Amino acid sequence: MLATAYYCASYEGEDDYPEGSEQDDLEKIQTLLLRLSADEQQRSAIKDACWMQAQRILSDSWAVVQALAMRLLKRRTLDGKEVHRLIWQTLGSPDADWRFGALQMQRESRK
Numbered sequence: 001m002l003a004t005a006y007y008c009a010s011y012e013g014e015d016d017y018p019e020g021s022e023q024d025d026l027e028k029i030q031t032l033l034l035r036l037s038a039d040e041q042q043r044s045a046i047k048d049a050c051w052m053q054a055q056r057i058l059s060d061s062w063a064v065v066q067a068l069a070m071r072l073l074k075r076r077t078l079d080g081k082e083v084h085r086l087i088w089q090t091l092g093s094p095d096a097d098w099r100f101g102a103l104q105m106q107r108e109s110r111k
Helices: 002-010 022-037 038-059 062-075 080-093 097-102
Strands: none
Touching: 002 038, 022 038, 038 062, 062 080
């Protein structure tokens, strides 16, 4: 949903965004939020925080999204190793990968 909106906005094609296409995503989000909390205010805060984080990640990583989309158009499928290789080729090999950061670990240097 965010990627489609971001893509349309990036080439000034806001009118190309397919209205209603996000309904299934929004229903799934609501279902997940209901599992997390019965409190409406807490669900709203969680949703807002996740929305902002998703926007930041997408914005910061748009070049990767485009590279993955192009590769998928050519090959139809990619395995995890290929995806990681393409991400690191596009962004550069990061010193602190977000998965390691989430675990408060530093990435081991490559040999």
